Structures are given as C-alpha cells and as structure tokens.
Amino acid sequence: MRMDYSLYSTRTADPAAPQILKSLRAIGYSLEAAMADILDNSISAGAKSIWINYVWSGSETSVAFMDDGCGMNDAELLEAMRPGSKDPEDERASEDLGRFGLGLKTASFSQCKMFSVMSRRAEQQVVFLTWDLDFVCDHSRKWELLEYMPKGDWADELGKLESGTIVLWNDLDRLVGGVRKDDPKAQKLFEEVMIKAKRHLGLVYHRFLESRKVKIYFQGREIEPWNPFLPTHSATQSFPEELLDNGRVKLRGFVLPHQSKLARGDYERAEGINGWYAQQGFYVYRNERLLLGGSWLGLLRKQKLYTLSRIMLDLPNSMDGEWQIDIKKSIARLPVGYIDRIKAYAAAICSKSAEVYNHKGKIISRKNITEENFQPVWFEKQKHGHRFYEINRNHPVVLNSVQTNLSPLLHLLEETVPVNVLDFSAGQNVEDVSRPFEGEKLKELKKLLKEMYGVLIRTSTPGEVKSRLILIEPFNEYPELIASL
Ligand SMILES: Nc1ncnc2c1ncn2[C@@H]1O[C@H](COP(=O)(O)OP(=O)(O)OP(=O)(O)O)[C@@H](O)[C@H]1O
Ligand SMILES: [Mg+2]
Known part of the structure; x- marks a missing residue:
C-alpha cells in the first residue's frame, strides 16, 4: 500500500x-x-x-x-x-x-x-x-x-x-x-x-x-598474520572451492593436521586465542576481512570430532543486506537460500575431520603398539548389512567383574545399544562428545583405574601395567592419570 x-x-x-x-x-x-x-x-x-x-x-x-x-x-x-x-x-x-x-x-x-x-x-x-x-x-x-x-x-x-x-x-x-x-x-x-x-x-x-x-x-x-587454516602445512587437507550464487559466495574447506603431526609451535598457533575446539567452523570474510570465525552459523553443533575442520566463507560487500552484516562487522547470518548447499559442504569437511581425528587419535594413544593389543569396551560389527555393537569379553575390567555368569546381561546391553543416537556422521545434530567419565564422574574413573592397577600389578611391573592401561578403553583417554599412578 x-x-x-x-x-x-x-x-x-x-x-x-x-x-x-x-x-x-x-x-x-x-x-x-x-x-x-x-x-x-x-x-x-x-x-x-x-x-x-x-x-x-x-x-x-x-x-x-x-x-x-x-x-x-x-x-x-x-x-x-x-x-x-x-x-x-x-x-x-x-x-x-x-x-x-x-x-x-x-x-x-x-x-x-x-x-x-x-x-x-x-x-x-x-x-x-x-x-x-x-x-x-x-x-x-x-x-x-x-x-x-x-x-x-x-x-x-x-x-x-x-x-x-x-x-x-x-x-x-x-x-x-x-x-x-x-x-x-x-x-x-x-x-x-x-x-x-x-x-x-x-x-x-x-x-x-x-x-x-x-x-x-x-x-x-x-603484526604477524594469523592464518587459521595452516594452509602451508604439508598435512593440512585443502578441499576444492565451491562457488555459490555465480561465484559471489565462495567456500573452501580445510581439515587441519592432527595434533600428532604438528610441531608444538604450529599446534599453539593453530589453536588461536580460544583453543582448538572453539576454532572449528566457518570463517566468514567480507572483502577478505574476517567478520567472524569459529562458528557453525547455527548449521551444526560443535563436536570434538569436527575440531580439525575450518571453512573459509567469502562474501562481497554487495551482499551485506542479505547476510545481515551488523554495525560492528562481527555478525553475519546465513540466508535461508544457501543453507542446504553450505550445510552439505560443511558436512563433507566435518566427516573428513572426524576421520583424521579418530584415526590419529587412536594411533596417538596406542603409541607404537599394534592395533590387536588395544582393548576397546565395544566392538563394532556388521551382520546382514546392519551395524551392531558387542561388549569385549576380554576387556580387563569386564573380565575382572565377571564372577558369576554375566553373559545374559552383557547380551541384553548389546541388544539395546542406541545405535542411532550414537551416529556421529557429519551434519547430524548430536550433542557434543566428551571423554568418558569426564567432569563429575572422574572420581569413578579414578577408582576404577586404581582397582585395575591393583589387579594387573599382581603379575606385572608398574611400567608394564602402565603400558597395558594405555591400551584399555576408557583409560586410554586419560594418559595423564595413568602417568600419575
Ligand atoms: N582513516 C580514514 N581515512 C580517510 N577517510 C576516513 C577515515 N576514517 C573515516 N573516513 C571517512 O569517514 C567516513 C565515515 O566513517 P565510518 O567508519 O563512520 O563509516 P563507514 O566506514 O562509511 O561505514 P561503517 O559504519 O560500516 O564503518 C568513511 O566513509 C570515510 O569516508
Ligand atoms: Mg567504517
């Protein structure tokens, strides 16, 4: 009107x-x-x-x-x-x-x-x-x-x-x-x-x-430039650029090297002001000037597995209205029309990050010891194309606590693993993954660790026990506790 x-x-x-x-x-x-x-x-x-x-x-x-x-x-x-x-x-x-x-x-x-x-x-x-x-x-x-x-x-x-x-x-x-x-x-x-x-x-x-x-x-x-993508590091994976809106919007994903591949200086540099975990996400540039960094713009939640993914998102100054650039030049909002493609691109980069994070994560906690030695709590298996999880009956804590016949109970637990909730595939809104027993339950873990130590020390030297513990889930996530035993 x-x-x-x-x-x-x-x-x-x-x-x-x-x-x-x-x-x-x-x-x-x-x-x-x-x-x-x-x-x-x-x-x-x-x-x-x-x-x-x-x-x-x-x-x-x-x-x-x-x-x-x-x-x-x-x-x-x-x-x-x-x-x-x-x-x-x-x-x-x-x-x-x-x-x-x-x-x-x-x-x-x-x-x-x-x-x-x-x-x-x-x-x-x-x-x-x-x-x-x-x-x-x-x-x-x-x-x-x-x-x-x-x-x-x-x-x-x-x-x-x-x-x-x-x-x-x-x-x-x-x-x-x-x-x-x-x-x-x-x-x-x-x-x-x-x-x-x-x-x-x-x-x-x-x-x-x-x-x-x-x-x-x-x-x-x-002032030294601080490039959040470590583009010159040989172990950084740089992904092909994706152009949207006739090239006005550009995306380029990076998966940074796992910590084990980084020299201390590089590791600290890449961690930036807020730490590795916080730095995952999009880095939105307007005319090559960073508006905001380390945010998934509401498309994904931050997760440990995505820690290594960082995506450069380039905008021209002619799209300020659409992207709702604010006066401070520190906010940009994703226009609805871009959500699907940008989310799909981010999901691909995140799944690569998860691969590197998981793979190297295991290797680092196992040091030079072969994979067969590792004692996970769960085995992932496939039957008729379906994934299922089985409790490792040889896991030292399981072995130690099986005095009566616990098999039916273990079987029940296996049958009821909420697999779909545990799906970490990129793009799904899953709660952040923390270390098992992290936070308030750490006391429980320490108790369990001490108990396990008590069992294993009967037949081995302290050094041997420690190198066994680092192979046992979830103790492998807490090398600092094992070291302090
Ligand atoms: N250092 C400078 N050298 C030359 N001109 C300047 C300088 N700083 C400001 N100006 C002039 O003053 C104007 C107003 O600056 P101001 O930062 O308030 O607004 P802006 O840069 O136009 O927009 P925005 O609010 O997005 O920053 C600029 O457009 C520019 O013409
Ligand atoms: Mg100005």
Whole structure:
C-alpha cells in the first residue's frame, strides 16, 4: 500500500544528542572489534601502513591510530564525524570495508568518551575535529563537535606522510577509568588486553597482511598474520572451492593436521586465542576481512570430532543486506537460500575431520603398539548389512567383574545399544562428545583405574601395567592419570 503523505500534517521528533551518543556506546563492541572498525576505515582509504600506539598513563592513557591513506579535507572530515555519514543502502566500491557511516563514531565511543580525528589530504592543510561526550552531555546538549586536538606532535607526525589520518581515543573510561598510573596490576591487565587485541587483528586482517597489501604496526612492531587454516602445512587437507550464487559466495574447506603431526609451535598457533575446539567452523570474510570465525552459523553443533575442520566463507560487500552484516562487522547470518548447499559442504569437511581425528587419535594413544593389543569396551560389527555393537569379553575390567555368569546381561546391553543416537556422521545434530567419565564422574574413573592397577600389578611391573592401561578403553583417554599412578 502506498500512502498519500500529503494528507497528513507532521510533527518533528529530533533525536536528543546526549541520549543518542550515550546509547551508541552500548552497541556491544569488544576492544578488538572497535579497533578493527577504525582499521577498516584506514584500509578503505588506501592505507599501506597503519600504526597503533599507546603509552601507559593510567586513566590518562590514550590510543592513537595513524594511517597513510588518502586523508580527508575539511568538508570530508566534518562529514566523516557525522553519525550516519553514509546511506547503508548505497552501493560501495568493491574494496570498501564500510557500510553504515557509523563505525568511526560507534567504535570510538564504545571505548572512550572523547575522540579526535586529524587528517590531511595530499598537498592540503591539516584539519581536525573532536567529539567529546562530556561537552555534548553537560554543556552543549547538541550535535556539536569541538575544533580541538589534544596536545601532541600529531601534526608533525602527519607531516611526515604525503597524506593520512590520525584517530585518537582519549578518556578510555571502560578500559582504564579511574585507574592510577602507578598501579602495576592495572597496567598488566591493560597490557594483556592489548596483546589479545593485537592477536585478534592479526587474524581479522591476515589476508591483507599475507599479501602485503597493508602493514600494521602495533607499538612499533609489525603484526604477524594469523592464518587459521595452516594452509602451508604439508598435512593440512585443502578441499576444492565451491562457488555459490555465480561465484559471489565462495567456500573452501580445510581439515587441519592432527595434533600428532604438528610441531608444538604450529599446534599453539593453530589453536588461536580460544583453543582448538572453539576454532572449528566457518570463517566468514567480507572483502577478505574476517567478520567472524569459529562458528557453525547455527548449521551444526560443535563436536570434538569436527575440531580439525575450518571453512573459509567469502562474501562481497554487495551482499551485506542479505547476510545481515551488523554495525560492528562481527555478525553475519546465513540466508535461508544457501543453507542446504553450505550445510552439505560443511558436512563433507566435518566427516573428513572426524576421520583424521579418530584415526590419529587412536594411533596417538596406542603409541607404537599394534592395533590387536588395544582393548576397546565395544566392538563394532556388521551382520546382514546392519551395524551392531558387542561388549569385549576380554576387556580387563569386564573380565575382572565377571564372577558369576554375566553373559545374559552383557547380551541384553548389546541388544539395546542406541545405535542411532550414537551416529556421529557429519551434519547430524548430536550433542557434543566428551571423554568418558569426564567432569563429575572422574572420581569413578579414578577408582576404577586404581582397582585395575591393583589387579594387573599382581603379575606385572608398574611400567608394564602402565603400558597395558594405555591400551584399555576408557583409560586410554586419560594418559595423564595413568602417568600419575
Ligand atoms: N582513516 C580514514 N581515512 C580517510 N577517510 C576516513 C577515515 N576514517 C573515516 N573516513 C571517512 O569517514 C567516513 C565515515 O566513517 P565510518 O567508519 O563512520 O563509516 P563507514 O566506514 O562509511 O561505514 P561503517 O559504519 O560500516 O564503518 C568513511 O566513509 C570515510 O569516508
Ligand atoms: Mg567504517
């Protein structure tokens, strides 16, 4: 239905500057996501180098971002400082990392109460402006900027570049509010948060850093790219790319090497900030900039067996609406039309991951001992094309507890194994698999392990007992407990 607006009179409901600015602070940025929004602007402005610097001064600590991009003139800077400086529905240059005309303001205000931008286009004069929350809320109560730049040799720094921009965050109340400069604990915490942010930026921009399109210096040191796919490792399996929507969306799956094939450094690097298990899933890139990583986007649940699967998912900036890219550039939602194909692709990669995970997992816990020695609790067997499970009657714990005739009971258990629930094939929503007896039941396992040790030690040396235990399910999952016996 099309309304005839001329029929109605109107009333104005202008937003109130203090309230809106305060609310913009609550969009939910993390420090690293906020930093990335500032860096996005530098990259979109064609920067080849970006410098992030800070000097610890307690609550007076400031963070400066400088780039050698195209810079802005006076009118452009004023426009840049305006919340909603661009229409989110406008078509953007294919390399532009922006969308909403908000990032500079929302990201900065999420971390600080005052931020200043100084900029210079080639052969033009330096311009600067400051948004100050206290000024807007307590004095002007209007959408008013200050023609002010905090003290520092910022203009000299910019003068060394042909063109460029500095974004300066001051009064970082959320990070260092009310903190004294001589508080070593606070300083340590601050440094830790910064290091985490630095690592995150190495992941978000790893493709730019690898191709040397841009260099990012953090406190003077170049940030190393962190590629979550370990593509150069000889044991990484890289799968053929799948193109959707005429190549606008691209998928490329990787199954990372099992831990046993990784040198310690590689293992720790691949584990990233959140650990191996958390890193499985899609890595969604928009114009090669990572939006989010380590998520199955609601298609699958995380499982140990999928730990080694990571899938690169590439989007152009022309699909922002369809994929519901958010202001923080850290959310993307899978459009319904893609679900089937993307799920099928992910399922194939996950089943490969499960193969590598299972296979190598067994080998690692058995060390160099042949497979026949291994004592599982269950045997998987086939009869007339159907899978069934049989309890291993020679399993030491089973043998030890069979004093009367337990055969009928064992048989009953075998007949009632809920095979379909245990099906780990990729793509099925199965609860996460933990180690048997993990968590609260660990006490039970320890008791069982001690008992077993007591039985076996009657006929063997402690060393022999330990090497037998590592072959017995479920003790094989707990080498650390066996070692500590
Ligand atoms: N470092 C910079 N160098 C040159 N121009 C910049 C820089 N930072 C911001 N701008 C200009 O300011 C505008 C507004 O930036 P802002 O981050 O608020 O929005 P955006 O990048 O357009 O979209 P988004 O909200 O998605 O980030 C940019 O579109 C760009 O024109
Ligand atoms: Mg931006």
